[in-house]
Amino acid sequence: MRAGRRGNPSAGRPRSASLAGRLTRRRDQTLLVLVLLVALWALMASASTPGLAVAMYGLVPIVLAGYWFELRGALLTATATTLMFVVDKVLLAPHPDLGGATVWLAAMNRALVFFGVGVLVTLLLRRERALALRVRAQEEELAELESLRAVLTPRDVPDRPHLHIATSFTPADGLVAGDFYLVVEGPASSTTIVVGDVVGHGLEAARCAAFVRAACATFARFTSDPVQLLQLANTALSETSGTGNGPSPFVTVVCLNVAAAPESTVRWAAAGHDVPWDLDTAAALPGGRIGVPLGIGAEPLVVEAGTTRLADGRGLLVFTDGLLEGRTADRDRSAPIALFGEERARQVLREHRGATPASVLDALVAAVTTFARGAPADDLCMVALRAEPVGAAAG
Known part of the structure; x- marks a missing residue:
């Protein structure tokens, strides 16, 4: 007994x-x-x-x-x-x-x-x-909030073979928002990169961002399909949001999966988010079909992936809306809102063609903060990557 x-x-x-x-x-x-x-x-x-x-x-x-x-x-x-x-x-x-x-x-x-x-x-x-x-x-x-921010935008990201990856987070002048990024190893030594932004500000937005980031980090280890990853994260968010009494938060997310060299094929999918840009030409990646943000409705997420090849030396940029919508937080309310905009962002990329990902991100942050005359009104979260030759060391 x-x-x-x-x-x-x-x-x-x-x-x-x-x-x-x-x-x-x-x-x-x-x-x-x-x-x-x-x-x-x-x-x-x-x-x-x-x-x-x-x-x-x-x-x-x-x-x-x-x-x-x-x-x-x-x-x-x-x-x-x-x-x-x-x-x-x-x-x-x-x-x-x-x-x-x-x-x-x-x-x-x-x-x-x-x-x-x-x-x-x-x-x-x-x-x-x-x-x-x-x-x-x-x-x-x-x-x-400080603990969540350290989780959502960590200073260090894992080194990935034959990829030079840099990240940047610039906090807004005001309430904490729900911007986040994730760099994690996927199946078959691939690399999954996720950048997202929860609509809203404050503690609830940060908690929602932490949940979505954790869900993506968990599912990314088992699938290299960015569409499936977004669908799984959307299901998890919808189920969790359905247990509350308040309005369901929704999240814009872009996900990339970079196959291991020498294939280096990039598959990307976006849910209510800006598509990735070429780091040198500043052109948006073609193909794919952007779906609605995560957390909207109970219907399955409909999104199509785009595909490109990351040749040696080629780079990509993913970012939240704090880049294109960068603006001053301390402005005259009677004056029209002036945004940093696509053209200024593309010009910075062209001027730094071939530069390291970290240098490009530094230039973008400097341009946005100068335009905003200090801390911008919205968080700015970016991830830049560049493929290195197979014989080169990862940075």
Whole structure:
């Protein structure tokens, strides 16, 4: 007979200890408020004058009760403090200056002060705590965004035989977007390159980008067909998005698979994304049929692949819309939007014909940031590659 699994007797100890600690603190806080109320009673009973100065000491337990027990604690303590004044000055030790309606007017004045301070302190504390929670949430979101950004656009990409690959990511001046790239080994020593952009900004866009990138990285190891890779990623995204209550995000993606040398055939497919460009001529690769972005509708993704050959020395460029739509983030809202555009991008490529992929990307980034007069309004993500002769070392 298989022995049953024994429970861990210490598993519930941290939670029990934490609960016991909270109960102990609550007890001590309650006792302190009660002690202050008793001290206030003694002070009021020994005072020879019924002025507000003595009664104002009642604000101390009220403020503490509001801090520890929020509105209910503040109101209960204010009620107790007011009743103490009434009992002392009306029943136990009536003061000659507080006769008739005067004593009730004095009690009302003190009640207004006690209850007003209790409510005010509670509201201020609630606002302060809400602000602290908001700041903490923003700090956690920023930390998560930084972690996701490191995953989406890593500084280092794997070396691939007979390919010189360079990557570049230029963050926008504003909210974090969902741009990403992926370079991974595919079947038969091929190389799969994926560049994508989630529509939208912020944490949700970054999370969606991380999911799509992880899905592509997983499927790319088992298929060299860029169409199939996009279809698999689209299915995964659609299934995941269907479990949520909000609108489904959609992602533009371009995928390339470069066969191992000496064949070096490139197959590419795009879903709502700009097609790859020749790194030297700046011409868009011919062929293929661009499909809709990933995550739109439940129908299967319809997309056709384009094919070209990556001869020795030839290069390709894939990029997100931050290149062609590069613009300044700090512009006059009344002025028309000026975009970097295709012609400027193509001119940069022609001027750097034959340069290394890294040099071309540096030139493009410099041109876009100069045009935008600083950080652009949208993220710019690019991957450039150039085929090296079979006898050359990969860079």
